[in-house]
Amino acid sequence: MKEYEVIWEIFNKCPRNQMRDVFVEEIEIEDPEEYVKKKFQGKDVSYEKTVLEDGTVIFDIETSGIKQRCSFTEF
Structure with missing residues (x-):
């Protein structure tokens, strides 16, 4: 598991x-994309993923x- 600050x-x-x-919030997760999928599960959702040079995932x-x-x- 990795620790992330999530905004x-x-x-x-x-x-x-x-x-x-x-x-x-501060969370421990393995995969940020799975976190987003679970957070918005059951809703009509679309998203675009960007990874910055410093490793921040948006x-x-x-x-x-x-x-x-x-x-x-x-x-």
Whole structure:
């Protein structure tokens, strides 16, 4: 298992409100992609995975018309 800091952002759909909900947690998992699949299981979801040079894994997610992002940084 690997330890990650996960930042989960939910983007606001209101055009005049650019704030977003942000949640931060530390978790132990083997595979960030499996974590994302389980988190949004049973929902109409699509995502795009990006791996940065520093190893951070980012998932840009759209579910039920709401844009979200999960960023995984390994400790």
